[in-house]
Amino acid sequence: MSALESLDVSAFTEYLARHEKKSLLRFLTCGSVDDGKSTLIGRLLYDTKLLFEDQLASLEKDSKKHGTVGEDIDFALLVDGLEAEREQGITIDVAYRFFATDKRKFIVADTPGHEQYTRNMATGASNSDLAVILVDSRYGILTQTRRHSFIASLLGIRHVVLAVNKIDLAGYSEDVFNRIVAEYKAFAADFGFHTFQPIPLSARFGDNVLERGPNMPWYTGPTLVEHLETVDIEQDLVAKPFRMPVQWVNRPNLDFRGFSGTIASGLVRPGDAVVVAKSGRSSTVKAIVTHNGDLPEAGAGEAVTITLNDEIDISRGDVLTAPDNRPEVSDQFAAHLIWMADEPLYPGRPYLIKLGTKLVPGQVTEIKHKIDVNTFSELAAKTLALNEVAVVNFALSEAIAFDPYCEHHDTGAFIVIDRISNLTVGAGMVDFGLRRASNIHWQALDVTKESRAAAKQQKPVVLWFTGLSGSGKSTIANLVERRLHSLDRHTFTLDGDNVRHGLNKDLGFSDADRVENIRRVAETAKLFVDAGLIVLVSFISPFRSERQLARELLEDGEFVEIFVNTPLDVAEARDPKGLYKKAREGKIQNFTGISSPYEAPENPELTLDTTAYTSEELADQIVAWLDKREYFGAGSIFGDYSI
Amino acid sequence: MPVSKDRLTHLKRLEAESIHIIREVAAEFKNPVMLYSIGKDSSVMLHLTMKAFYPSKPPFPLMHVDTTWKFREMISFRDExxxxxxxxxxxxxNPDGKRDNINPFTHGSSVYTNVMKTEALKQALTAHGFDAAFGGARRDEEKSRAKERIFSFRTATHAWDPKNQRPELWKLYNSRVRPGESIRVFPLSNWTELDIWQYILLENIPIVPLYFAKERPVVERNGQLLMVDDERMPIASGETIENRLIRFRTLGCYPLTAAIESPAATLPEIVREMLLARTSERSGRLIDHDDSASMEKKKKEGYF
Known part of the structure; x- marks a missing residue:
């Protein structure tokens, strides 16, 4: 940069104008522990003169304290940001670095090689154009090299650099390099990478990073920086059909109604016909409004506000699209899914799906197969654990617009959010829509739930008893049903043990089967509610998520969660079926409270204290509670009855 | 019409990304706020915010945590x-800090920063019940910031747990929080200091005049130049106040922000000087200097 010093201010202004026009390349580095990723990034920052004097001073100080390369500067310390990982000497989270050359500006996602943090690599890859995959010349291709290449491919990365690092420790050997490249090509042939550039380098000494150096005259390809500066990453997003997910309806006053969003693909101009993907309503573009004035056209990647010539109903989550090439609209799709949480994925469990700007409840209906990320073979699975990848079917609570991820990243990518913890637990890529949803239409029925209920003089409701085994659920539910029956109310009881003899006899007690067990019971209870009945459900139902699912299947006031609150020691002391004894002896696996968790309700409609009241008293409390809320029609059926 | 290859410059891409983030927050949170620190990064963030919602006004307020030790020119710029x-x-x-007259001279930078910045910020966020707060921090500023998410989850006590951050993929930000919990949002995460200056130049964004060189009264202390902004600044015997041609690369509380000697009085001169500089931006900030992990500690406690 010393040339800068000779520029006067006007020449410098021209220099700046040139540099404003640089393009941007986002890439990630990945490899196994000790392949030298951090060292490579430190070297890039150092060689492109992005280090300042005080950072160098701090680096020299830290090198003496934590460094692993003797008296030399340890470049890895520059990028290993967090205290904990400096102590452990490993990178445990994605870090972003920035550098620039005269041709391009770069954002680097430094992603960890440590096995349990693979989810971070997917995170880094999701926003990258290119992957630099490091291997150590001494060890060649490792399991993790295969895994990282697979994930890069899964996330749609089309450009790969194979950085054969520490070539100095392999005597700068051409044979070693050629052997590693051949081995890599053999397994990565099907990954669909558009460009593949192997480079032998030494991050520690700088060979083939920025400068070529004297040690490998046999290598005639580009250096790493030369390649990064020139690789053509253009995906031609603007040549694809127009898509814009609406983020925010812009309505400053009654005269202006605009739709703000980032254009995912294609181009748009005033006068263009556009369609709302889901509703099929159409209009034409009136103007492309920005703070800097209306635009004659806007394309992929631009954040704009579009106004239309017709008043049509559009809200956040809708996708504006070209009329002749529309996204799919369905409430079911097949997708690749990466699981990112310690808590496993269970088919049937309700989650939230965020795709584009749309947030909808949804669930995995089926795991088609898992993919072993090391061997790429397909495996059967009932659940998905942290860092596992699978092909699954999703069902959503409403139809949404989407594209296959391989065609449109922005309208084909989604995240999965846990409804209780709010954590981001999965990342998905849509493969294709499933047509079943559009072929099964609701049959309209003339006799409605309301008319059936009115004939019975009651409001249909599910009384959902949850609690530990032996807490008293079935006993109390039975007493409540007897009282209701004697009052001429129409009831039905779904009992956990009884249902497992029939409808659910194919299910066991694993967490995945428990989720499916409750899903079926919840759906069955809903059918009885539609029939106008008061339904008593007596199930341990240990997970909040599934009770929430049941609640959401029903309308407001149709789900009454009754927590039969009996402490574990009391239930175990009662042990009416001798099950606790067997569980303690290890004869029953996955026993709730002993070897499987029970998640107590946070806001149940009723909590029953079985240590303070008898089952009869508690049954009376429930009937009185229902009467007070007019489940038996207006006015108390008991007159001055009280408990 | 042929489509040119690099349609968007890096600044256009950064601008669009920031606007997208700002709009997501407005659309998904109930009660967001923008932390406005008056510096150049805040000026850029505010400019992007005006763009994001044009022709509407931003649908959230600005908030400034005033330590009472900001440069006077910053306060007048803020209000204007x-x-x-x-x-x-x-x-x-922070009313407690004001009552106890907590200041950087007698209490030291660590206690002062904790009471007047971190605690004050937490008080304000809790009192207003904000569920999202924008900050102008960039990943290139400091090592622990390089791992920060764009949507950074904070517990109900405003704590940051670097090991328990939500994965963040594509442009899909998870804005789900329980009552009391919040998200700090950093729309400038991917900007560098040079990007900020180039964008200010390109878009003609107003910034506090302290960034431009001018003769100002300073004392030299521990090798750093501190500006005497008001009469509260204690002057030790042996120190002399002298007028020097100085400016600031970064702005904070005046007793904690060192000036540099510089003749750069225009934006191109500032950018040129920055490119030639061999000292990084935050070295003018005295609070980072205790040890190299001190920012991480402050962030865990709830500092931005």
Missing amino acids: TAKRLGLDLIVHT
């Missing part, structure tokens, strides 16, 4: 900016 743009501005000062 809010007025010029017609925005709601909330100003909060």
